[in-house]
Amino acid sequence: MPSTLGFAILAALAKGAKTGYELTAVMNRPVSYFWTARHSQIHADLQKLLTDGLVRFEAEHGPGPQGKKVYHLTSEGRAVLREWVTEPPRARTERDELVLKTFASWLADPAEMAELFRVQLALHEERIAHYEHQQASFERTPDPGEPAFGNYATLWCGLSYERHRAAWCRWMIERLDPAA
Amino acid sequence: MPSTLGFAILAALAKGAKTGYELTAVMNRPVSYFWTARHSQIHADLQKLLTDGLVRFEAEHGPGPQGKKVYHLTSEGRAVLREWVTEPPRARTERDELVLKTFASWLADPAEMAELFRVQLALHEERIAHYEHQQASFERTPDPGEPAFGNYATLWCGLSYERHRAAWCRWMIERLDPAA
DNA sequence: TGCCGCATGTAACGTGTTACATGATTCC
DNA sequence: GGAATCATGTAACACGTTACATGCGGCA
Numbered sequence: 001m002p003s004t005l006g007f008a009i010l011a012a013l014a015k016g017a018k019t020g021y022e023l024t025a026v027m028n029r030p031v032s033y034f035w036t037a038r039h040s041q042i043h044a045d046l047q048k049l050l051t052d053g054l055v056r057f058e059a060e061h062g063p064g065p066q067g068k069k070v071y072h073l074t075s076e077g078r079a080v081l082r083e084w085v086t087e088p089p090r091a092r093t094e095r096d097e098l099v100l101k102t103f104a105s106w107l108a109d110p111a112e113m114a115e116l117f118r119v120q121l122a123l124h125e126e127r128i129a130h131y132e133h134q135q136a137s138f139e140r141t142p143d144p145g146e147p148a149f150g151n152y153a154t155l156w157c158g159l160s161y162e163r164h165r166a167a168w169c170r171w172m173i174e175r176l177d178p179a180a
Numbered sequence: 181m182p183s184t185l186g187f188a189i190l191a192a193l194a195k196g197a198k199t200g201y202e203l204t205a206v207m208n209r210p211v212s213y214f215w216t217a218r219h220s221q222i223h224a225d226l227q228k229l230l231t232d233g234l235v236r237f238e239a240e241h242g243p244g245p246q247g248k249k250v251y252h253l254t255s256e257g258r259a260v261l262r263e264w265v266t267e268p269p270r271a272r273t274e275r276d277e278l279v280l281k282t283f284a285s286w287l288a289d290p291a292e293m294a295e296l297f298r299v300q301l302a303l304h305e306e307r308i309a310h311y312e313h314q315q316a317s318f319e320r321t322p323d324p325g326e327p328a329f330g331n332y333a334t335l336w337c338g339l340s341y342e343r344h345r346a347a348w349c350r351w352m353i354e355r356l357d358p359a360a
Numbered sequence: 361t362g363c364c365g366c367a368t369g370t371a372a373c374g375t376g377t378t379a380c381a382t383g384a385t386t387c388c
Numbered sequence: 389g390g391a392a393t394c395a396t397g398t399a400a401c402a403c404g405t406t407a408c409a410t411g412c413g414g415c416a
Contacts, residue, residue, distance in 0.1 A: 003403075004277055011284035021367050034279035041404065043369060063412040066368045078287075085288040086296055089277035093376090097184055097269035099214035099337055103330040104191035107258075108265040110324040116266055144290040144356050150283040153355070157279055157348050164344035168337050175333070176324050183375075201395050221376060223397060243384040244395035273404090364415085371408075378401080385394075 002054065002080070005045050008035040010073060010081040013055060015147055017072035020046055034154065046071060054080055102172070114177035121169035124162050131159045182234065182260070185225050188215040190253060190261040193235060195327055197252035200226055214334065226251060234260055282352070294357035301349035304342050311339045 002010065012018065012026055023046075024039040037045075049055045054077035062068025073081070098120065105113050135155055142148040173180075182190065192198065192206055203226075204219040217225075229235045234257030242248025253261070278300065285293050315335055322328040353360075 004275075004280070005403085007284075008280055011280065014284060014287060019367070020369095024367095033283065034274045034276040036273045036275070038405065039367090040369080040371095040406085063366045063368090063414095065411050067412090068367065081284060082287045085281050085284050086292045088296060088299060089281060092275075092277060093216045094214045095184075095216070095272075096214040097272060099334050100184070100188055100191065101265050101269060102333045102337065103213065104187075104194060104261060104265050105333065106325055106327050106329045107194060107262045112266045113324070116268060119268060141355070144293070145286055147286050149286045153282045153285065153352060154279050156351060157282065160344045160348050161341075164340045168340050171336060172333060175321070185375080199395070200397095204395095218377065219395090220378085220397080220399095241384095242395065243386090243393080244397090245383050246396045247384090248395065362416090364413105366413080367411090369409080372406085374403105374405080376401100376403080378399100380399075381397080383395085385392105387392085388390090 002049060002052070003045065005035065005037055005041065006049055006054075007081060007084055008037070009042065009045060009049065010054060010077055011150075013071060013073050014078065014081060017058075017070050019068055019070055023071075034158075049077070053077075105176075110176040114173050114180065117169045117172045117176065121166055121173065124166040124169060128159065128162045128166065131155060131162065135159065182229060182232065183225065185215065185217050185221065186229055186234075187261060187264050188217070189222065189225060189229065190234060190257055191330075193251060193253050194258065194261060197238075197250050199248055199250055203251075214338075229257070233257075285356075290356040294353050294360070297349045297352045297356065301346055301353065304346040304349060308339065308342045308346065311335060311342065315339065 008027070009023060012023055018026075020039065020043050023042050024037070026033065027035065027037045027042065046055065050057070053074060055071050056074055057069040057071045060068045060070055101116075135152075138148070138152060142152050188207065189203060192203055198206075200219060200223050203222050204217070206213065207215065207217045207222065226235065230237070233254055235251050236254055237249040237251045240248045240250055281296075315332075318328070318332060322332050
């Protein structure tokens with residue numbers, strides 16, 4: 001069984017063959033793609049997927065000492081991915097540093113704390129604008145079965161998340177620093 | 181500098197002295213406390229905090245081969261914690277298995293996928309009820325500076341998060357299985 | 361010629377989970 | 389006497405990040 005990152009790689013390859021470098025580029029921006037990884041880990045995982053027969057590659061002449069490897073799913077890889085998709089996800093362990101800081105915020109100066117949340121709020125508002133722009137670029141809502149459905153659905157989730165987060169920041173600022 | 185778990189331990193101890201066992205109990209339930217850890221890690225981290233002089237313990241006669249150690253913050257530990265609280269959090273890497281599955285959901289049977297989201301929705305609704313019950317047990321909104329403020333503020337965040345999540349699940353179900 | 365982007369990999373380290381290991385106290 | 393709970397710790401492994409290491413191709 002691949003690791004979760006392994007499935008993330010399979011999911012990315014399901015949309016088209018890619019090099020490890022291109023996979024890295026996809027996984028570096030968390031925008032509407034909720035898993036990240038560095039190239040070192042991706043290369044390591046690709047080798048595991050390779051020995052498990054879930055991906056294969058075509059070697060192409062390219063830059064670097066090792067050339068270029070364009071990876072694609074095998075039929076077994078596609079089957080394993082399809083099966084994984086509908087299995088219930090493992091309960092995720094929440095680990096959120098800002099919430100942890102909030103838990104201990106009664107020790108701090110409220111005005112200083114409010115400043116922290118103002119910075120966070122600005123970040124969320126930026127992302128909301130970015131996501132809304134992306135959403136507008138869809139002419140219509142894709143149907144399940146279309147590859148774009150995954151993009152649209154994760155974007156919806158991301159937007160909703162950012163709005164929830166922004167609302168929380170506003171509430172915190174209001175509570176911490178009602179004067180401003 | 182302590183690890184983030186180290187700060188989580190300091191934050192918990194700021195509200196009162198505890199044994200490693202009691203800390204484990206607190207960190208096992210993610211309810212309104214967004215950091216989790218197992219006892220093995222907590223004991224390891226406590227020893228680091230100890231050598232850094234951020235916590236101290238009183239040995240008490242108790243169960244087990246080693247007896248019982250009641251840990252409490254030192255004044256330095258309290259100072260380090262207070263300073264950390266208002267520092268900007270590191271950007272968190274999103275890792276969400278359900279969103280990843282959603283990204284690849286175009287490969288799966290929509291009805292099966294909808295079932296997955298129905299199960300998730302039920303979990304979120306359960307937590308919402310739980311959190312609302314907890315929220316109602318506050319007679320009034322605590323002010324910043326009161327220790328309970330941290331509890332209330334993280335609870336607010338948790339509730340908001342669960343509602344966002346539930347809304348997303350409903351949207352997904354509607355899209356995947358409009359007939360039902 | 362020199363820099364940037366493409367492209368692959370290894371090694372050391374930090375963090376987190378699971379399993380192993382021990383044993384006193386309390387309640388039935 | 390036995391089981392559950394309290395209580396602490398170690399070891400092996402998995403996962404993730406950062407830093408190290410190499411070198412081709414294209415462009416200025």
